[in-house]
Amino acid sequence: MEHTNPAELAVVDLACGRDDRLLFSGLSFGLRPGQVLLLEGSNGSGKTTLLRTLCGFREADEGEIRWCGQLLEESSYYADMAYVGHAEGIKKELTVLENLRFALALSQPGHYGIDEALQKVQLAGYDDNPVHTLSAGQKRRLSLARLLITHNILWILDEPFTSLDRQGIDLIETLIDAHVKQGGMVILTSHHDLSLHHIGLQRIHLDSCL
Amino acid sequence: MEHTNPAELAVVDLACGRDDRLLFSGLSFGLRPGQVLLLEGSNGSGKTTLLRTLCGFREADEGEIRWCGQLLEESSYYADMAYVGHAEGIKKELTVLENLRFALALSQPGHYGIDEALQKVQLAGYDDNPVHTLSAGQKRRLSLARLLITHNILWILDEPFTSLDRQGIDLIETLIDAHVKQGGMVILTSHHDLSLHHIGLQRIHLDSCL
Amino acid sequence: MSLTQAFLAIIRRDLLLAFRRRAEMANPLLFFVMVVTLFPLAVGAQPNLLQAMAPGVIWVSALLAALLSLDSLFRSDFDDGSLEQLLLSPHSLPVLVLGKIVAHWLVTGLPLLLVAPLLALFLGLPERAMPTLWLTLLLATPMLSLIGAIGVALTVGLRRGGMLLSLLVLPLYIPVLIFASSAVDRAASGLPVTAQINILLAMLLLALVLTPLPTAAALKMSVN
Amino acid sequence: MSLTQAFLAIIRRDLLLAFRRRAEMANPLLFFVMVVTLFPLAVGAQPNLLQAMAPGVIWVSALLAALLSLDSLFRSDFDDGSLEQLLLSPHSLPVLVLGKIVAHWLVTGLPLLLVAPLLALFLGLPERAMPTLWLTLLLATPMLSLIGAIGVALTVGLRRGGMLLSLLVLPLYIPVLIFASSAVDRAASGLPVTAQINILLAMLLLALVLTPLPTAAALKMSVN
Amino acid sequence: MTLESFLHMGGYAFYVWTSYGITTAVLLWNLFAPIVQRKQLLRQLALKQKRAQR
Amino acid sequence: MSIIPASVSRFFHRTASSPHFYALADKFIPWLIVLFLLLLIPGLYGGLVMAPADYQQGDSYRIIYIHVPAAWMSLFIYVLMAIMGGIALIWHMKLAEVMLISSAPIGAGFTFIALVTGSLWGKPMWGTWWVWDARLTSELILLFLYLGISALYGAIEDKRSAARAVSILALVGVVNIPIIHYSVEWWNTLHQGPTVSKMDKPSIHISMLIPLLLMAGAFKVYYAIAVLQTAKLELLKREATAQWVKNLLENKA
Numbered sequence A, B: 001m002e003h004t005n006p007a008e009l010a011v012v013d014l015a016c017g018r019d020d021r022l023l024f025s026g027l028s029f030g031l032r033p034g035q036v037l038l039l040e041g042s043n044g045s046g047k048t049t050l051l052r053t054l055c056g057f058r059e060a061d062e063g064e065i066r067w068c069g070q071l072l073e074e075s076s077y078y079a080d081m082a083y084v085g086h087a088e089g090i091k092k093e094l095t096v097l098e099n100l101r102f103a104l105a106l107s108q109p110g111h112y113g114i115d116e117a118l119q120k121v122q123l124a125g126y127d128d129n130p131v132h133t134l135s136a137g138q139k140r141r142l143s144l145a146r147l148l149i150t151h152n153i154l155w156i157l158d159e160p161f162t163s164l165d166r167q168g169i170d171l172i173e174t175l176i177d178a179h180v181k182q183g184g185m186v187i188l189t190s191h192h193d194l195s196l197h198h199i200g201l202q203r204i205h206l207d208s209c210l
Numbered sequence C, D: 001m002s003l004t005q006a007f008l009a010i011i012r013r014d015l016l017l018a019f020r021r022r023a024e025m026a027n028p029l030l031f032f033v034m035v036v037t038l039f040p041l042a043v044g045a046q047p048n049l050l051q052a053m054a055p056g057v058i059w060v061s062a063l064l065a066a067l068l069s070l071d072s073l074f075r076s077d078f079d080d081g082s083l084e085q086l087l088l089s090p091h092s093l094p095v096l097v098l099g100k101i102v103a104h105w106l107v108t109g110l111p112l113l114l115v116a117p118l119l120a121l122f123l124g125l126p127e128r129a130m131p132t133l134w135l136t137l138l139l140a141t142p143m144l145s146l147i148g149a150i151g152v153a154l155t156v157g158l159r160r161g162g163m164l165l166s167l168l169v170l171p172l173y174i175p176v177l178i179f180a181s182s183a184v185d186r187a188a189s190g191l192p193v194t195a196q197i198n199i200l201l202a203m204l205l206l207a208l209v210l211t212p213l214p215t216a217a218a219l220k221m222s223v224n
Numbered sequence E: 001m002t003l004e005s006f007l008h009m010g011g012y013a014f015y016v017w018t019s020y021g022i023t024t025a026v027l028l029w030n031l032f033a034p035i036v037q038r039k040q041l042l043r044q045l046a047l048k049q050k051r052a053q054r
Numbered sequence F: 001m002s003i004i005p006a007s008v009s010r011f012f013h014r015t016a017s018s019p020h021f022y023a024l025a026d027k028f029i030p031w032l033i034v035l036f037l038l039l040l041i042p043g044l045y046g047g048l049v050m051a052p053a054d055y056q057q058g059d060s061y062r063i064i065y066i067h068v069p070a071a072w073m074s075l076f077i078y079v080l081m082a083i084m085g086g087i088a089l090i091w092h093m094k095l096a097e098v099m100l101i102s103s104a105p106i107g108a109g110f111t112f113i114a115l116v117t118g119s120l121w122g123k124p125m126w127g128t129w130w131v132w133d134a135r136l137t138s139e140l141i142l143l144f145l146y147l148g149i150s151a152l153y154g155a156i157e158d159k160r161s162a163a164r165a166v167s168i169l170a171l172v173g174v175v176n177i178p179i180i181h182y183s184v185e186w187w188n189t190l191h192q193g194p195t196v197s198k199m200d201k202p203s204i205h206i207s208m209l210i211p212l213l214l215m216a217g218a219f220k221v222y223y224a225i226a227v228l229q230t231a232k233l234e235l236l237k238r239e240a241t242a243q244w245v246k247n248l249l250e251n252k253a
């Protein structure tokens, strides 16, 4: 929250591969507060690989990623971003509340309190349910509640709509919308069609990045 | 090949569940030589569960499955069927040829020889390549070659089109077509649109089977 | 193809696979050698003590090595779907499973037979006990594979099966351990061991006949 | 929240998880007890021999139990994505990792401290060696967790890591084993053990400071 | 010194010559195995390249 | 990078590029072979023929000319691997990774030789093939360390990750080296104390010492040759699809 230079993600000339196969190269883009980036591409085109590279899990084969003009390790990047991947990072044996409290302990408090966030993702009243009693869609919602209770500017979401019904999808679109309006940024992948047309939406098609 | 009663698969009043949740119930259908059954339904609707029940891996909660009028264990079912699931049952460390030879050893020889089959799935010349050097699409093709070299009447295919490009999809449709024309039967699931309209195609929508 | 051909094909394939994965294949053997090595380090260089412990140490280590090698019996087949194809084969499943167990023993048990005498020599086991050590290993290691197969078949579908597997299988290994190590102990003291060997032989024959059935049943359950 | 709070939160969460998964938690302890009991079965009822072997047997068994419990250190976090979230935390990863190791030791190492004296008694270890046995276990089991963490972190991404893990970790355990068991041995013979205990203490402090770094680096590599 | 006494090694022939033999074998293996494997790999790669060009 | 002068860093960068290294290795190997033979032949002649029999051990001591150099190499190579592991981790130098992983089988080979020749020497000297003393056992453990490194590298499919993993392991495992080296002094064991390596006053006759040093040199050069050969293979495996490999193949064809 105490950023002096404007938050900005800049990706320059990125190339990533798996084994010896190059997935994409020469990928460049910038993302500023209020913007959404939608990654498209067929199965295996490297969307997940790109997101994980942006998280710093993988090293890029070439190119660089900068946050507020600095390399990731030297910047406040990890305090400013949040990632929800295929695996949700939620403990099945713990309750909803315990999971969120732990997420909070690893990070800084964000815009919303836990109760408020659960309300927002329509999980109010499930506080003390162990997560393994939740349905797949409810689990997804819980992992999104984490985004609300912790401080972050950049959301990186890998197929956030999987296992969500129509109503769940609308909910996330609302959340993304609100986050972006508050000056946040979002990068996501999805095979669904998005109804986010009204905000500054960039699209990148990975199949064409070779 | 030495069947006196006509090959026929009959499913009567089948119900299956996972954990305590019922996935579908009251499902009945019959399949005769020359027919194709396409299972549809959203993710998690139980398509894979149904196929695995048909393979005898899972027991149905209710109902029964008959082959040529007999219960599966009492019939020649396992000599007459072949299954290609998500996991392909192919050893990465062995060569294409070694894999096919082993498949043959577990079963009876079918319509095609190994060379012919490899030709048909466009893998001719790859005989001695270890499978881990093949691409995902080529691996899929190899698992289909198994169907050609062994004796079988009923094919059970779980999403056979995954990781195949347009050309690969056409290829399989041709193979299915040929198999059905020779008096075979096919049960498959797919999220793709099929161009199999000209043959006796049944569709079952699992979401509506509750 | 006939059942015999299928049986042989399974053995041949698993041996080929083991050969292609040489590095992995050596692991149980290395583990065995390593555990045996731990004891002299733990009790210090006391030749007499080591010599007295030798049969027990060799046998407990062989047992643990067999235990830890068990996972590889069905793991990769389960992961890549080969197990499903095995279950769908029209041939008798217990026989096919026996094929897999035989191959597994050839790969993990047989090498123990080769290095165990060497380690026993290093530990100072008297030479007159060597033939007995070797014979008990020959009779008992297949049993370890056969009995263990039931345990793996039950747990192969679970992700965290490792510890559970030991708890299931170790109690079943105890009778083998008792007869085998007491035979070696007696041989080291120059006593006759015919009774122990006969019992081991009988147990092996029983295991050969009886264990493939429950293993096959457990596999069916695991694949669901 | 502050780094200390995060550190404590990790310990609290892992203990809570262990408590919810009680059944699994007991496994290393059971394994330990079972391996120790294998020895009397394997060498027969020879009280003097058992007594002489006792320090070695207890120590090797503790080591193997620690080894086999290691997998649970990062496995479930790796599978459900919690590990990724840990890596993305703005806090220092080595400190968070240390939190996980501490929790793991509390769950798997501490119980060994409680039953080991009992088992030692059964094996006939002289009573004057008990305090030393206990002290060495107290100093050395945390080291087993700390050193082992490096090995698990290196192999957590592999499906067939089990055997490989032993191969990697056992050589690193050797120094601990040598000093700890020689201390118990000396104590059993009534000799002074200050030197060994001091060395173990120094090793523990070194391990506390030095091992979280490579563990964190290895985890980063595994998550790729 | 005769060749015979040289080979006899003062009665320690077995130990000395086995040592030297095993050493030679291991060293040769570590030297030539990678060379042979590299030749094989190059042949494989060349074949692959030819196939790709066709 | 800032702690290294630019010229040095440029040199490393050039040498560290795979095709350049590959060509350089080809250039060096013949000279290394010549050097190897120049050390080996006088070493063997001096050791097996010229040096007198030991007054205690008779001719059996001639095993020293392979046992000791091999044992030294087994430790030396591991230390080298740890250093290369450090370089690979800090500067992400691919070549250090390749050299590290190529050294493992050669180090394992020397360790094996030290074990076998020591055992073959122990039988006539100590009357037993093996004793479980600290030095012998820790040398056996060293063999496991080498094998563990190779196994870990083989088990991780993504070779970039595998190289990182192996670098970490090599660095961590180096704690065992002092234990092996000082074991004879820390514990009283059957094994010989430092006789040769006490450089100020080696307690071994000069006619025995010179061939020993020649053999030690020969083994070092052998290591250089073997590691270059293995590294060439490893580079090809890792970069099979790179352009320089394609060029190489075209030049050959």
Ligand code: HEM
Binding pocket: F064, F067, F068, F071, F072, F075, F114, F115, F116, F117, F118, F119, F120, F121, F122, F123, F125, F126, F129, F130, F135, F136, F137, F139, F140, F180, F181, F182, F191, F192, F193, F194, F195, F196, F197, F198
């Ligand atoms: C399997 C048995 C043996 C093993 C594993 C072994 C291992 C080793 C090792 C690792 C070293 C290098 C130590 C260092 O540089 O720090 C060494 C050196 C040496 N070994 Fe052995 N050894 C064995 C048997 C023997 C025997 C039987 C003898 C002679 C009676 C012997 C004589 C020597 C000598 C003279 C050195 C050189 C010591 C020095 O000056 O550094 N070794 N051995």
Ligand SMILES: Nc1ncnc2c1ncn2[C@@H]1O[C@H](COP(=O)(O)OP(=O)(O)OP(=O)(O)O)[C@@H](O)[C@H]1O
Binding pocket: A018, A019, A023, A041, A042, A043, A044, A045, A046, A047, A048, A049, A050, B136
């Ligand atoms: N762990 C892995 N090891 C090796 N290759 C992998 C691994 N994970 C993915 N790949 C390969 O990398 C390529 C890109 O995978 P990635 O997961 O980034 O695709 P994606 O665009 O996210 O696809 P999807 O739409 O299926 O999620 C694929 O071809 C895949 O086969």
Ligand SMILES: Nc1ncnc2c1ncn2[C@@H]1O[C@H](COP(=O)(O)OP(=O)(O)OP(=O)(O)O)[C@@H](O)[C@H]1O
Binding pocket: B018, B019, B023, B041, B042, B043, B044, B045, B046, B047, B048, B049, B050
């Ligand atoms: N091993 C399992 N244990 C428990 N539940 C499972 C298991 N596998 C699947 N399920 C559940 O059973 C339900 C049906 O799964 P199934 O795999 O049959 O669906 P599907 O129709 O094949 O879906 P998809 O289109 O994703 O392949 C799902 O809700 C899933 O969560």
Ligand SMILES: [Mg+2]
Binding pocket: A047, A048, A049, A158
């Ligand atoms: Mg993806």
Ligand SMILES: [Mg+2]
Binding pocket: B047, B048, B049
């Ligand atoms: Mg499915």
